[in-house]
Amino acid sequence: MQPAPKALRLHIGLFGRRNVGKSSLLNAITRQQVSIVSAVAGTTTDPVEKPMELLPLGPVLFVDTAGVDDEGALGELRMQRTRAILDRVDIGVVVTEAGAWGAFEDGLIGELQQRKVPVVVAVNKIDLRALPDDERGRLQRVSDALVELSALAGEGVGDFREALLRVAPADFFDSRRIVADLVPPGEVAVLVVPIDKEAPKGRLILPQVMAIRDLLDGESLALVTQDRELRRALAGLAKPPALVVTDSQAFLKVAADVPPEVPMTSFSILMARFQGDLAEQVRGTIAIEALKGGDRVLIAETCTHHPIGDDIGRVKIPRWLSQYVGSTLEFSHVQGRDFPADLSPYRLVVHCGNCTGNRREMLSRIHRCREAGVPITNYGLTIAYSLGICERALAPFPSALEAYHAACS
Numbered sequence: 001m002q003p004a005p006k007a008l009r010l011h012i013g014l015f016g017r018r019n020v021g022k023s024s025l026l027n028a029i030t031r032q033q034v035s036i037v038s039a040v041a042g043t044t045t046d047p048v049e050k051p052m053e054l055l056p057l058g059p060v061l062f063v064d065t066a067g068v069d070d071e072g073a074l075g076e077l078r079m080q081r082t083r084a085i086l087d088r089v090d091i092g093v094v095v096t097e098a099g100a101w102g103a104f105e106d107g108l109i110g111e112l113q114q115r116k117v118p119v120v121v122a123v124n125k126i127d128l129r130a131l132p133d134d135e136r137g138r139l140q141r142v143s144d145a146l147v148e149l150s151a152l153a154g155e156g157v158g159d160f161r162e163a164l165l166r167v168a169p170a171d172f173f174d175s176r177r178i179v180a181d182l183v184p185p186g187e188v189a190v191l192v193v194p195i196d197k198e199a200p201k202g203r204l205i206l207p208q209v210m211a212i213r214d215l216l217d218g219e220s221l222a223l224v225t226q227d228r229e230l231r232r233a234l235a236g237l238a239k240p241p242a243l244v245v246t247d248s249q250a251f252l253k254v255a256a257d258v259p260p261e262v263p264m265t266s267f268s269i270l271m272a273r274f275q276g277d278l279a280e281q282v283r284g285t286i287a288i289e290a291l292k293g294g295d296r297v298l299i300a301e302t303c304t305h306h307p308i309g310d311d312i313g314r315v316k317i318p319r320w321l322s323q324y325v326g327s328t329l330e331f332s333h334v335q336g337r338d339f340p341a342d343l344s345p346y347r348l349v350v351h352c353g354n355c356t357g358n359r360r361e362m363l364s365r366i367h368r369c370r371e372a373g374v375p376i377t378n379y380g381l382t383i384a385y386s387l388g389i390c391e392r393a394l395a396p397f398p399s400a401l402e403a404y405h406a407a408c409s
């Protein structure tokens with residue numbers, strides 16, 4: 001997999017007194033011994049950096065710092081190094097223990113707030129001592145998010161991930177392309193838009209409009225056609241297009257008309273990448289294989305449109321999935337903000353492309369599914385998988401294809 005450049009990673013600094021468990025928290029979240037942990041105060045002397053893919057956020061760089069409450073020349077040197085890290089983090093985590101908060105932690109919060117960096121307060125070692133209510137109230141007021149956890153027992157680590165997602169700066173989620181990164185400037189993307197009775201009258205739907213706008217921004221060319229004109233459109237091009245994007249419902253016909261060497265995917269898969277987490281939703285897709293008769297499947301849509309005719313979420317996906325599994329599944333539908341608090345009854349969540357929602361909320365839903373052990377996929381991925389063309393539809397996205405192969409093996 002191509003690693004994300006360091007500059008594109010969200011930098012997360014772990015700060016706090018010596019021995020509060022900063023390194024232990026890093027190890028708990030990475031599930032690796034990245035940083036040395038010991039009962040001796042002052043174990044971490046130089047900052048330790050760990051780049052990783054942190055679900056549900058994406059590429060991050062953790063920086064574990066030396067505990068900075070000690071005095072003397074060595075303490076001042078550590079403090080200077082820590083200040084340099086304060087200057088470059090996107091999120092500051094102040095690690096503490098119940099009853100330990102004092103002027104030192106207030107100072108750290110002040111430093112972070114001066115730099116307009118969001119703050120997560122992580123109260124560690126709750127296995128030893130719970131956080132009293134009055135202290136909880138005070139810490140909630142000084143932080144953007146408060147988490148109580150035990151790095152040693154692995155308790156609350158999921159809440160910690162969720163807190164990082166909640167406070168992460170909005171531009172971390174917005175800097176991605178929908179499609180233009182797949183189509184070099186001056187090259188053609190063919191967009192296949194069937195005009196059937198489910199298509200809204202007189203306009204295009206949002207994912208199609210967003211893709212066209214992104215191609216224009218990227219100075220690429222967009223050729224928009226109905227599925228039945230696709231062959232003619234391809235034949236009219238001087239050279240093969242850089243990409244074909246289709247409405248998922250026309251997948252099979254389009255896959256047959258597009259030469260195998262031309263990359264092809266769907267609007268919905270593009271939206272999973274842009275508005276969700278494609279690799280995680282690809283892993284969720286493989287769970288279709290384990291579905292059996294009577295299993296409950298949740299179909300979730302971000303907007304509250306009125307279903308018409310052979311609505312994709314109400315009719316087509318249930319039909320295709322049931323055909324693939326070969327027996328009757330039980331489908332529930334939710335729209336808008338009604339994502340259930342309890343996901344345990346479901347064996348699979350199939351989510352729409354979330355074109356009208358925001359990515360942070362979608363990542364939060366994906367995170368909740370992970371925590372509940374319920375796989376989550378997306379409309380386009382489900383359709384591609386049940387039609388047997390998932391590999392082809394993922395070929396434009398090497399890391400998602402890698403996730404697919406890893407999950408299948």
Ligand SMILES: Nc1nc2c(ncn2[C@@H]2O[C@H](COP(=O)(O)OP(=O)(O)OP(=O)(O)O)[C@@H](O)[C@H]2O)c(=O)[nH]1
Nearest residue numbers: 018019020021022023024038042043044067151152
């Ligand atoms: N009971 C308990 N002990 C913990 C927990 N987290 C860390 N510890 C212990 O606390 C001690 C210090 O942990 P470290 O992770 O090294 O702490 P640190 O903040 O990185 O310390 P310095 O690098 O010295 O600043 C070790 O003995 C850990 O095993 C926890 O959640 N519960």
Ligand code: SF4
Nearest residue numbers: 303352353354355356
């Ligand atoms: S929010 Fe979801 S259901 Fe609504 S138009 Fe976008 S992809 Fe379709």
Ligand SMILES: [Mg+2]
Nearest residue numbers: 022023043044
């Ligand atoms: Mg340490």
